[in-house]
Amino acid sequence: MPNKEVKTETETADQKMDELLRRKQELELKKLAREVEQMETEDAHRADASAKAEAELKAGRDSAAARQKVCTHLKGGIGVDGFHGKGNSSNYAVIKHTYPWGETRVSCQRCGKEWRPGDPDYQQALNFPTDNTSSSSSIWVGLDPERVAELQHQNR
């Protein structure tokens, strides 16, 4: 029966097509699953890196704060002790710098602490005896004159 033959061939072709489509779908699902997995891995790595950076930043802040807390801000001290903030000179290891807008800040060369106008111990820091030369920057190319005048006014 030729008719039956044709029908069978058509059915076989349909089945083949179905099978191919099914496999294609399977592959696409696998590919999708792999992409999702990859994205999740990348997200996890990003979160890890971000958490690590945050922790390092915090550790840095903590150690700076700890260093500043124990620092005598004095020169002297024997060897490494001096650099660990156990200076015992009568001179302070500070630099007094006056900015173009008239603000003078005091910073410790040992621990990096900075005193600015308004800080509770600012006056005290300003009066720290030191044999360091005070500095000032009279040229400030990044600021326009109006802004400098404004800052000078604020700090008067």
Ligand SMILES: [Zn+2]
């Ligand atoms: Zn200090």
